[in-house]
Amino acid sequence: MKTIFYPENERGKNNIGWLKANFSFSFASYYDADKVHFGALRVLNDDTIAAGTGFGTHPHDNMEIVTIPLEGGLEHKDSMGNTGVISAGEVQIMSAGTGVYHSEYNASKTQEAKTLQIWLFPKERNIQPRYDQKSFTEALKPNQLVTLVSPVESADTLWINQDATFSMGNFDAGQQISYDIKTEGNGAYVFVLEGSIKINSAVLNKRDALGVYDTSSFIIEPEERSRFLIIDVPMS
Template sequence: MKTIMHSANTRGHADHGWLNAHHSFSFAGYYNPDRMNFGVLRVLNDDIVSGGMGFGMHPHDNMEIITIPLRGDLEHKDSMGNVGRIKNGEIQVMSAGTGVFHSEYNPNKDQDTNLLQIWLFPNKRNVEPRYDEISIADYHKKNELYQVVSPDPDDQGAWIHQDAWFFLGDFDKGARTDYTLRKEGNGVYLFVLEGSVLVNGQSLEKRDAVGVSETDTIAVEAAEDTRFLLMDVPMST
């Protein structure tokens, strides 16, 4: 088993005034050769966007992009003609494929928006670009992991072009689970949203993360009431 710890205070940080961003991996002006990716997980940005502000039209290609709002709303527009607004309890996915332009804005001028934006390398290049947004509120289960992303269009949650599975956990203090990885050769990257959790006995606080690979299972226990995101991803890019 291999374990890598990423404490919250070791993340890259950029405060642009309208955007306060923390980067778990090298991104934009933050470069750390030891923090380029975890397997196919290339970007995990924890962004706070000021009211009425956002990202103008910009391009992407050959990347699976997952956006999870934690607080507030986010408005999306893209070159495929999609216009949508997502909030906490919903999730957005975009397969950039052969290339797409999109913008993201906080439509509420009186409050900020906190979101996670996650990029994965795809397992298929140059696919036709696609966009989807779904509600995940009905999937919520207390003290159990609930799936929000998978490779299968017929499975629960949003689907992406990668053998990756995302789960959210909302655990009361003392609740625990033993998670079995979905595919041989995958690893788990667990990111704490609120509270604190023990992963294989190692303590993590809010916005800490741990990557675990070369194992079949991991043990997760809530040290206090906690919420976290678990990403089961291929380790080979």
């Protein structure tokens, strides 16, 4: 098993007033040759968006975009005709494919919103753009790892145009979570949202991450009540 440690304090940061962003990988004006991508995972932005503000209409193409609100909600509108609000407990996915325009604004005029914006390289290029969202509020129960996004179409998850799987869970200290890589040859990017976990000898605190690859499984041990996201992605 091989690992890459991504400490929170080495993330790129950008504060432009209405947006406070943390970049796990090179993005916008932040560039680090050692942090361009982890396999098919290209972007993981940890954003705080001020009340009543957001991202105006802008284009994307040939990228799988997954949005996970952590606090508050985002008002989404796109050129496919989709409009609505995605809130904490829900996940949104958009295949940009041949090209799409969209906007995202904090749905609240009084409270800030916190969200993860995640981009993956697609498995198949130039597909017809598509959009979906789903609530996982009832599925996310304590001490259970829940699949959010999967390359296999299912009523229980969101489908992605990539051999990738997203899983999330809230676990108490003392648990042992055995994680099996979902697709042979994939690696796993483990991102700690809250708390502290241990993988082998590596201790990860809030917003630290560990890329794990060249293995078929590994053990996660929460050192306190912890919440984490696992992004299982092709490495080539």
